[in-house]
Amino acid sequence: MKEKIIETSIELFDQKGFKETSVQDIVESIGVTKGTFYYYFKGKEELLGDICLTYIEDLVRQQEQILEDPNKDCTAKLYDIVYMLINNIKTQRRSARIFFREMRHLNELHLQEIKAKRRVFRENYQKLIEEGITKREFKNNPNPDMLTFGILGITNWSYYWFNPEGEVSEEKLAEIYVDLILNGIKKSD
Amino acid sequence: MKEKIIETSIELFDQKGFKETSVQDIVESIGVTKGTFYYYFKGKEELLGDICLTYIEDLVRQQEQILEDPNKDCTAKLYDIVYMLINNIKTQRRSARIFFREMRHLNELHLQEIKAKRRVFRENYQKLIEEGITKREFKNNPNPDMLTFGILGITNWSYYWFNPEGEVSEEKLAEIYVDLILNGIKKSD
Structure with a gap:
């Protein structure tokens, strides 16, 4: 029930x-x-807290599973996270939209807890970028934090428009976005 | 008044x-x-429509001004649009958040008009990407539409977290994001 x-x-x-x-x-x-x-x-607020917390905890859990894999390099892990997020839309789009839109209605306690989890997700992502820089898979960059926000924006935004039933599959979209993130769009001379 | x-x-x-x-x-x-x-x-709904319409019309106007410049290549125009969007946060953050969050409260007529303008903004952006591909500034890509959504996501997301009073200036963030979009993060061998 x-x-x-x-x-x-x-x-x-x-x-x-x-x-x-x-x-x-x-x-x-x-x-x-x-x-x-x-x-x-106890009330509607507790229920909202429950929905938002379940949503973000599930993402962090999946993300950490990906990051712990000892057999994959940073590039492969980046792909896995992008794919995980896009694949998540099919089942979690509504929860995600509530998460982004209704968070200001949470009580202070829930809000702090949920913001902390969200921060963990972002920091894990940033650590992956930094590790990739250290291991020379990624270019040196003085602003890995800004880069992480940008990379997150690509997938977060897809919750607003991506149609998993449409022509482009989750796998294909993940490929397009990882290629954008890794190689950019500029034609090399 | x-x-x-x-x-x-x-x-x-x-x-x-x-x-x-x-x-x-x-x-x-x-x-x-x-x-x-x-x-x-006439009422609150009309006011909301007014706010959303002003917000998106202003963006389209600025964007078209950039796109019409005959002296700039696609790469320079891309930078100008990214910078325009990030620079817009300082004065328009609240309107933007209302735009993203409250659109479902618009009446059908307003909604259609605003969605049409939003589509124009995205299609203009996509045309720029396609022109860049044709002119061989950008790599060939079979999915310029998906690419455009991804690029839009980078800046749209920044409305949720970027602090124009913080350490990183609008110019710097625009540079970081245009570099990400053009060149990606991968270290070349």
Whole structure:
């Protein structure tokens, strides 16, 4: 039942917005009583915190699994992370949009916890870039932090427009973006 | 007065959200009557449409000015657009966030108009990439549309984190991102 409540709320929050969705809307959608809802969650805010935390924790977990692989170089790990993020859209697009859009409605405690996880994700990414620079797979760059934000932007933005059912597959898009990140678009002389 | 209403609303919509801000909140903030508000706008939705439309029209106008320059090659125009977008953050961050976040609250007519302008901005960008490919400044690429979304993501994302008062200037960030887009991060053998 908890899963069902979360699933339905993700749909409603994404469609109507967090503020515009009441607990009443959620329980009516499932056909249960408010009592059932409050058995699992203290309130709407806790549920939102749960959705955002699950979303970002899942990404960090997948990312760290990729980074720990001792048999892959930084370039291969970069591809795996880009692919993981794009592949994530199919199942997590709604959660991602709620994450990006509704975070300001979280209470302070949830917000701190979620921002910390988000920071871990970004710092892990930056460490990979820095490791690639040290190992001379990537060019020296005095601003790996800015570079990381830029690289993150490429995939984060895809949550707003990429259609996993469309002509370009997740694999293909990951290839295009890793090629952009690694080699750029300039024609060499 | 119209300008004052728009300015105040941008602040309130960004802070509290569009749905959570009432016309009462807006007029109280300025110290005028609701009558004054309704003299200029039919309602909150029209005001939101106005904010979003002004935001995107201004970007398209600046972009087309850059693209029309007969003395610059595609690489220089790419730099100018990236710089224009990053430079825009200082004054337009709030409008941009409202644009990205609140668009679903627009009425159908506004939404169509704004989406059309947004499409023009993206198509102009894509044409620049394609022209660069034709002129052999950029490498041949079978997916200039996907590439354009990726390049857009780099700068669009910066609205969420870039601090124009921070250590890295707009010029520097534009340089870092144009270098990423042109040359990538891979160390050549």
